[in-house]
Amino acid sequence: MEYVGLFLGNLSNYKSFGHTKFIPRVEENVFEKLVRATEDEDVIRLWEETKGEIYSPSPLCLGFPDEGNTTGFYSSDMSKDDIRLLEAFCEDVKLDALNSRFFKGSGSDMELG
Incomplete structure (x- = not known):
């Protein structure tokens, strides 16, 4: 719930002030169980498409792509x-x-x- 609140409050998985990335504080398999518990095909599909980026610490900061x-x-x-x-x-x-x-x-x- 904390991750979802942070994500919605910042409109992304980067802090709106400080521009650093945050990731969920639970193991990926625990987060996945919560996602699959929705039994919503669209939610599960989005999870499959984005879970790598959600849990990857890079890129850590917002800034110029060529850097x-x-x-x-x-x-x-x-x-x-x-x-x-x-x-x-x-x-x-x-x-x-x-x-x-x-x-x-x-x-x-x-x-x-």
């Missing part, structure tokens, strides 16, 4: 320079980047989601 960190705002193939270019663009057009997601396409194309 081995993770982010929910930019695709993992974006460099620091790409991100700074997008931030400057957003500032120029008065777009709040915090409510946006950016993805790098083929070549130098970038997509706002």
